Amino acid sequence: MALYILRRVLQSFFVLLAVGLVAFSMFRFVGDPVDNLLGQERTQADIERLRDVLGLNDPFIVQYWNFLKDAVQGDLGVSFRQGRPVMDIFIERLPATLELALISAIFAVVVGVVLGVYTALKPKGWLTNLILTVSLVGVSLPTFLIGILLIYVFAVELGWLPSFGRGETVQIGWWTTGLLTGSGLKALILPAITLGLYQMTLIMRLVRSEMTEVLGSDYIRFARARGLTDRSIHFRHAIKNTLIPVITITGLQLGSIIAFAIITETVFQWPGVGLLFIDSVRFVDIPVMASYLMMISVMFVAINLIVDILYVIIDPRLRAGENT
Amino acid sequence: MALLDIENLTVEYPVRHGIFTAVDDVSLTVERGEILGIVGESGAGKSTIGNAVMGLLSSPGRIAGGTVSLEGDRIDALNAAKMRSLRGKRIGMIFQDPMTSLNPLETIENQLIETIDHHLHVGTAEAKERAIRLLEQVGIADAPNRIKQYPHEFSGGMRQRVVIALALCAEPDLIIADEPTTALDVSIQAQILDLIKRLCREENVGMILVTHDMGVIAETADRVAVMYRGKLVELGDTAQIIGQPQHPYTKVLISAVPPSNKRIDRFTRVDYAQSGTPPKADIDLNTHWLGDGPARQIDGQAMLTVASLNKVFRSGGGLFGGKAQENHAVKDVSFHVKAGETFGIVGESGSGKSTIARLITGIHKPTSGEIHFNGDPLHEKPKTGEEILRRRQVQMVFQDPYSSLNARMRVGDIVAEPIRVNGTAPSTSAARTIAADLLALVELDADAALKYPHAFSGGQRQRISIARALASRPRFLICDEPTSALDVSIQAQILNLLKDLQAKLDLTLLFISHDLPVMRQMCDRIAVMRYGEIVEQSGGEAIFTAPQHSYTRSLIDLMPKFEPDRM
Numbered sequence: 057m058a059l060y061i062l063r064r065v066l067q068s069f070f071v072l073l074a075v076g077l078v079a080f081s082m083f084r085f086v087g088d089p090v091d092n093l094l095g096q097e098r099t100q101a102d103i104e105r106l107r108d109v110l111g112l113n114d115p116f117i118v119q120y121w122n123f124l125k126d127a128v129q130g131d132l133g134v135s136f137r138q139g140r141p142v143m144d145i146f147i148e149r150l151p152a153t154l155e156l157a158l159i160s161a162i163f164a165v166v167v168g169v170v171l172g173v174y175t176a177l178k179p180k181g182w183l184t185n186l187i188l189t190v191s192l193v194g195v196s197l198p199t200f201l202i203g204i205l206l207i208y209v210f211a212v213e214l215g216w217l218p219s220f221g222r223g224e225t226v227q228i229g230w231w232t233t234g235l236l237t238g239s240g241l242k243a244l245i246l247p248a249i250t251l252g253l254y255q256m257t258l259i260m261r262l263v264r265s266e267m268t269e270v271l272g273s274d275y276i277r278f279a280r281a282r283g284l285t286d287r288s289i290h291f292r293h294a295i296k297n298t299l300i301p302v303i304t305i306t307g308l309q310l311g312s313i314i315a316f317a318i319i320t321e322t323v324f325q326w327p328g329v330g331l332l333f334i335d336s337v338r339f340v341d342i343p344v345m346a347s348y349l350m351m352i353s354v355m356f357v358a359i360n361l362i363v364d365i366l367y368v369i370i371d372p373r374l375r376a377g378e379n380t
Numbered sequence: 381m382a383l384l385d386i387e388n389l390t391v392e393y394p395v396r397h398g399i400f401t402a403v404d405d406v407s408l409t410v411e412r413g414e415i416l417g418i419v420g421e422s423g424a425g426k427s428t429i430g431n432a433v434m435g436l437l438s439s440p441g442r443i444a445g446g447t448v449s450l451e452g453d454r455i456d457a458l459n460a461a462k463m464r465s466l467r468g469k470r471i472g473m474i475f476q477d478p479m480t481s482l483n484p485l486e487t488i489e490n491q492l493i494e495t496i497d498h499h500l501h502v503g504t505a506e507a508k509e510r511a512i513r514l515l516e517q518v519g520i521a522d523a524p525n526r527i528k529q530y531p532h533e534f535s536g537g538m539r540q541r542v543v544i545a546l547a548l549c550a551e552p553d554l555i556i557a558d559e560p561t562t563a564l565d566v567s568i569q570a571q572i573l574d575l576i577k578r579l580c581r582e583e584n585v586g587m588i589l590v591t592h593d594m595g596v597i598a599e600t601a602d603r604v605a606v607m608y609r610g611k612l613v614e615l616g617d618t619a620q621i622i623g624q625p626q627h628p629y630t631k632v633l634i635s636a637v638p639p640s641n642k643r644i645d646r647f648t649r650v651d652y653a654q655s656g657t658p659p660k661a662d663i664d665l666n667t668h669w670l671g672d673g674p675a676r677q678i679d680g681q682a683m684l685t686v687a688s689l690n691k692v693f694r695s696g697g698g699l700f701g702g703k704a705q706e707n708h709a710v711k712d713v714s715f716h717v718k719a720g721e722t723f724g725i726v727g728e729s730g731s732g733k734s735t736i737a738r739l740i741t742g743i744h745k746p747t748s749g750e751i752h753f754n755g756d757p758l759h760e761k762p763k764t765g766e767e768i769l770r771r772r773q774v775q776m777v778f779q780d781p782y783s784s785l786n787a788r789m790r791v792g793d794i795v796a797e798p799i800r801v802n803g804t805a806p807s808t809s810a811a812r813t814i815a816a817d818l819l820a821l822v823e824l825d826a827d828a829a830l831k832y833p834h835a836f837s838g839g840q841r842q843r844i845s846i847a848r849a850l851a852s853r854p855r856f857l858i859c860d861e862p863t864s865a866l867d868v869s870i871q872a873q874i875l876n877l878l879k880d881l882q883a884k885l886d887l888t889l890l891f892i893s894h895d896l897p898v899m900r901q902m903c904d905r906i907a908v909m910r911y912g913e914i915v916e917q918s919g920g921e922a923i924f925t926a927p928q929h930s931y932t933r934s935l936i937d938l939m940p941k942f943e944p945d946r947m
Contacts, residue, residue: 274480281434281475282495282546283468292494296485372530373484 064364068357073124075353079346080120089136089340110136123346133343137336142347146329151231152222153321153328157314159244160252164313165306168256172263173298176271177290191257199316203250203323210246218243220325251320255309262305266298273297300371307363311356381452382409383586384433384554388446389456391425391432402428402441404610410554410586415577417601417618418590421633421867424607426590430556432456433588434473435463450554469499472547476559478539482531488515488542489527492549499550514545518575537568544575551583558590565728566894570938573600592867594637595897595940598622606630622944634944636872638897641943643921646879647872647901669805669814670821670853670885683856683888684717684740684774689749691735691912709735711912713749717856722882722889724903724920726896726935732912733892737860740890741776753856772802775854779861781841785833791844792829795819798851818847822877839870843877850881858890863898875902896939900924908932 090103090112107113111122126133132142171191175184194202211219223239225232234240270276271294279289318330325331329348336344368374391403403425410416418426431437433448435458448456455466467473475481483491492511493504502510508527515523518541531539540560547555557576561569577600580587589601597604597618604621606614606629614627625631636647664671691710710732717723727733738744740751740758751758753774762768778784785794796808796815805811812829819828822843833841842862849857859878863871875898882889891902899906903920908931916929927933 274475274477275483277436278473278475278481278543278546279483280436281467281473282498282549283464283466284495284498285464288494288498293483293486297483371485372487373532 060368061361061365064361068361071357072350072353076124076346076350077120079349080116080123083116083342083345089342091340093136123343127347127350132347135336135341135344137339137341137344142343145332145344146347146351147230148232149327149329149332151233152326153314153317153330155234156244156247156251156320156326156328157310157317160248160250161255161310161313163248164252164255164259164309168259169263169302171256172260173267173290173295175260176264176267179268187260191260194253194257199250199254199319200323202253203246203320206246206250207323217246219246222327247320247324247326250323251313251317255306255313258309259302259306262302263298266301267294270294270297296370300367303366303370304363307359307366308356311352311359314355315352383412383414383451384408384410384588385449385452386429386433386446387449389429389432389443389448390445391428391437391441392444393441401444401610403432405446406605406607406610406612407446408605408612408615410588412553412586413580413584414603415580415587415589415601417597417604418588418607419592419594419597419604419633420607421592421869423609425610426592426607427558428610429607430473430558430588430590433556434467434471436467436473468495468547468552469550470553472549472552472555474540474543474547474555474557474560477563478536478543479563481543482539482546484531487528487530488534492527492546495546495549510549511545514548515542518542518545518548518579519571520545535568536564537571540564540568540572541575544572544579548579548583552585554586554588555580556588556590559592560589561596562591562593566896566935566940567728567938569596569940573940576600593940594622594634594868595640595942598942599940606633622942633869636869637942637944638872638875638895638901639943639945640897640900640939640941641945643900647876668817669810670817670850672853681719682716683719683754684890685750685752686716686736686740687714687750687752689713689736689739689751690747691732691739691744692747709912710739710746713909713912713914715907715914715917717888717890719855719888720886721904722891722902724891724893724899724906725909726893726899726906727909728894728935730911731909733894733909734860735912737776737858737890737892740858741774742771769802772798772852773855774858775849775852775856776858776860777842777845777849777862780865781838781845782865784845785841785848787833789832790829791819791831791833791836792816794833794844795829795847795851798848802852804853815847815851818850819844821850821881822847837870838866839873842866842870842874846874846877846881850885854887856888856890858892860892861894862891864893864895871898878902896924896935897942908935 089110090106093106094102111119114122123133130143132146134140135142135145138145171187175187178184207219210217218239221243222234223241223243224237225234225240226236234244276289276294279293284293317326317328318334320326321328321330322334329351332344333348335341336348386406386408389403389406390401393400393402406429408416408429418429420426428437428441432443433455435455437443443456446456447454450466450470455463458466482488489508489511492514493507496502496507496510497504500507500510512523512527515527520526520538520541526534531542534542560576561572564572573596576587576589579585589597591597601618604616604618605612606621606627608629614621614625614630616626621630622634625634638647689710690708690712693707693709713732713736715723725733725736735744739746742758746759749759754770756762756767756770758771758774762771789797792812792815795818796811799805799811799814800808805814816826816829820826824840824843824847828836828840828844833844836844862878863874866874878889879902881887889902891899893899900920905918906920906923907914907917908923908929909915910931916923916927916932918928923932924936927936
């Protein structure tokens with residue numbers, strides 16, 4: 057098992073290097089940061105001097121290498137726009153994004169699995185048809201539209217929930233949390249639903265089709281023929297077998313919840329890293345963009361690794377493979 | 381009072397246009413300690429009877445009439461909860477495929493204990509003791525340790541033993557076994573059948589054994605019920621049914637089963653099920669396209685020579701290490717096939733017999749060794765266009781007629797494709813005419829060419845596969861389990877057809893199968909394979925009458941004996 061994890065970590069390392077390389081080669085096309093940094097009254101000499109100081113005259117491979125060298129030591133560089141270390145900005149912004157992602161992931165998984173199992177067990181009920189129809193709408197509408205709709209209904213018309221921001225936050229060490237105050241929790245509801253809705257319908261439909269297939273399998277028929285109760289058949293034998301493929305997709309979806317928080321954060325003016333990234337793109341803030349992309353790829357790779365390990369824990373057939 | 385009494389049972393399935401009667405007015409009884417065999421071909425409704433007794437009819441099926449009683453109490457109209465308390469406790473069931481009957485994510489222990497505790501309420505510790513005893517009873521060695529393992533750590537035969545242990549958990553009075561040995565090799569089948577017989581006697585349990593295999597019935601059942609299209613056509617003692625069948629369908633069915641103890645020239649024509657006579661095509665090979673192929677060889681010359689053939693499959697291992705696994709599928713195999721004969725390769729699953737077919741046809745590349753067909757080295761890439769042409773004389777008929785035909789092509793086009801691709805006919809319309817002739821040759825109707833494969837039954841599809849192989853004007857036909865997926869009466873027709881074609885077209889056949897009685901009917905010479913090696917090779921009858929190798933002897937010993945003339 058340890059060897060397996062070590063091998064996967066090594067593989068992940070190369071994946072990260074490749075992602076960084078692609079990202080860096082793309083930054084050459086997003087524009088020249090110097091244009092934004094210096095005002096209208098710049099001279100050619102200013103430009104040259106700044107380019108030299110920032111290292112922008114080096115070939116991008118060298119720039120990439122310097123970035124990696126510093127990043128390993130915890131130094132992600134200084135934001136061109138804000139003039140502060142990127143690490144500080146991230147630490148300030150990350151809790152907001154992670155809390156939002158966590159809550160919407162929990163929402164997506166819990167509601168998705170429950171509805172998926174329900175619709176599989178009662179394939180002909182009226183509630184099933186209703187859920188499936190509504191979920192189709194959820195899949196079809198783009199995220200920002202759902203966000204705007206929710207804001208319109210619950211914030212503007214009904215006035216129940218705030219339409220933007222995090223509400224009051226509490227500082228615990230370097231972590232700022234909105235989970236401990238009433239207004240913070242209220243502010244989380246709409247963005248979390250907006251962000252998690254698509255993943256929820258996806259998980260629901262996946263669980264439903266997997267569960268339907270498992271319920272038709274021979275070992276479920278055999279369990280029935282042994283006279284076991286429906287509860288044991290459904291919730292002990294069927295669910296576990298359903299979860300194996302669901303875990304893979306869900307894992308990857310959690311990664312994209314963090315990555316695609318950009319749109320939701322923009323709609324709700326959520327002070328997280330997604331919003332930060334959008335601003336950085338506008339000002340060609342290369343250190344922030346590079347760090348953001350690397351952070352997202354680290355997360356994806358880590359989630360993948362966790363999914364693979366979960367697989368081995370759930371499925372005994374894979375455990376046998378590790379000895380050979 | 382009988383243990384199980386089924387009276388006038390009728391099971392119906394509402395379908396789009398009316399009602400399909402799967403079981404029609406069937407009455408049966410089973411006594412304690414008795415094995416009642418239910419035999420019939422696919423669609424006869426034999427499994428439906430078992431499912432109806434268990435209350436496990438798949439939706440929307442329903443019992444439309446009749447009664448089922450267990451020791452005098454009616455059980456056909458019980459509510460769901462009462463029925464469930466009966467299942468497993470008083471009636472146990474064994475399914476066909478042990479590979480899929482067990483939950484792959486739970487240990488054997490958990491599955492056994494859950495079932496025992498559910499029915500007998502004895503607590504986990506007591507349940508575990510019982511579970512170990514059950515495993516020992518069904519012949520699993522080292523039960524206290526093996527019980528902790530997962531299903532995938534057991535072989536197919538061992539899994540079926542676990543399934544039987546699970547069915548026996550609550551000491552049921554009746555066991556319904558639905559094709560319990562169909563997915564198993566001959567040697568494992570014999571062990572499982574022995575186990576089933578022993579348990580019936582020892583535990584005084586009644587059993588319904590549902591199977592399509594007359595050999596299994598002949599060896600195991602006390603009485604036999606013969607089903608045809610939902611109806612019970614004959615019921616009697618096993619010896620009587622096999623020795624002196626009364627009903628015309630039973631007679632037809634018995635005559636279609638290849639006898640294990642002698643070689644017959646042809647199977648009696650089976651036409652109980654069919655109306656009308658199939659077209660009889662006679663092609664004059666002197667004038668027809670089919671006779672215009674490469675010159676025929678004198679019988680008795682070696683046509684295909686295989687020398688020291690080896691195939692090693694490697695799996696696993698990647699960029700970042702991990703040990704590769706090696707599977708030596710074919711080990712140092714040598715044989716030759718003479719022109720005009722039928723050469724058989726027999727073996728159990730995993731013996732490497734199908735791999736040999738794939739090596740000859742070039743689907744796989746041999747690791748080492750040589751294959752020569754009329755002097756051309758098949759283990760190398762062809763060098764000239766003429767060599768490619770000569771290689772077309774080797775054609776193959778696959779096992780599964782459902783997946784080996786393109787579902788989106790018309791049957792006529794499927795058969796005409798090799799003719800068009802090879803450019804052996806002057807025009808497209810000529811290719812079509814030839815395809816129609818070939819379809820007639822394999823006894824299909826003239827309008828078959830315009831239909832798609834889904835319109836045909838398994839046996840008809842296998843005829844199409846054969847016609848497609850013939851469209852390349854082969855001299856050498858490889859048949860890999862050509863009848864394993866088919867009912868016996870259809871099997872008899874296909875085997876007859878192959879024999880006819882061989883006589884008519886001077887074909888040389890390489891016949892691969894696990895079914896010894898079938899091999900006995902078909903083959904002039906037979907090679908027996910085990911673990912990738914040929915253990916014995918001799919004349920077809922000699923293998924059966926004077927087997928030399930101990931493995932051959934055990935195979936012959938273990939094959940279910942079906943000897944109607946001795947009943």
